[in-house]
Amino acid sequence: MNLKKMVAYKVAEEIRDGQVVGLGTGSTARYFIERVGMRIEKEELDILGVPTSYQSLFLARDWEIPITSIMEHDVDVAVDGADEVDKNLNLLKGGGAAHTQEKIIDYSASEFIVIVDDSKLTDKLKRPVPVEVIPASSRLVCEELNSMGAEVKIRMSDAKDGPLITDNGNFVIDADFGPIDDPPGLEYEINNIPGVLENGIFSRGVDRVIVGTRDGIIEL
């Protein structure tokens, strides 16, 4: 059973005519975009999509989803995946290095819906926190994150030699703090380091978390 597809397709059925829809990034959001595209083709669903990355932009194009940007329209509903969801509905995102644009769009949406399979649920966020940084600041940001207690690594690219470059032309540092006791505090603290654009802790704005499980779909 493909739990990501199950939950993404279910939420895609909730999208209504006239909505401006934030299109998340990752393998779960990919299914959501696919299903919205199918509904546009079959039901003439009339929406505008706001991509959160080049991945979602290209997928939206493939499915002929009309596109706008956050510079033009407010977002009614954003639908996005996550790498971890804790018991207080804090998220860790940025496994695909798209968390900066995702956060701008997801936080601004009137409704932010998270779609995950149940492997993403955790008591406390504990994976390394992705931190997008301006390249020139990376040494200093690594030192600062170190002094805050994190083990750090600049994320390397699978597609070329050297560091991964984000859609915004920056590096990503993965900062491992171990289990995180205070996600809102850490989100704020990391973003205060000069050179940091955005980090992958999402501690506010989540309206609904919809989870695919082997026993069906549940809402947290």
Ligand SMILES: O=C(CO)[C@H](O)[C@H](O)COP(=O)(O)O
């Ligand atoms: O934050 C993200 C990309 O930056 C993704 O939403 C997150 O990595 C979840 O991906 P997937 O649905 O493939 O498990």
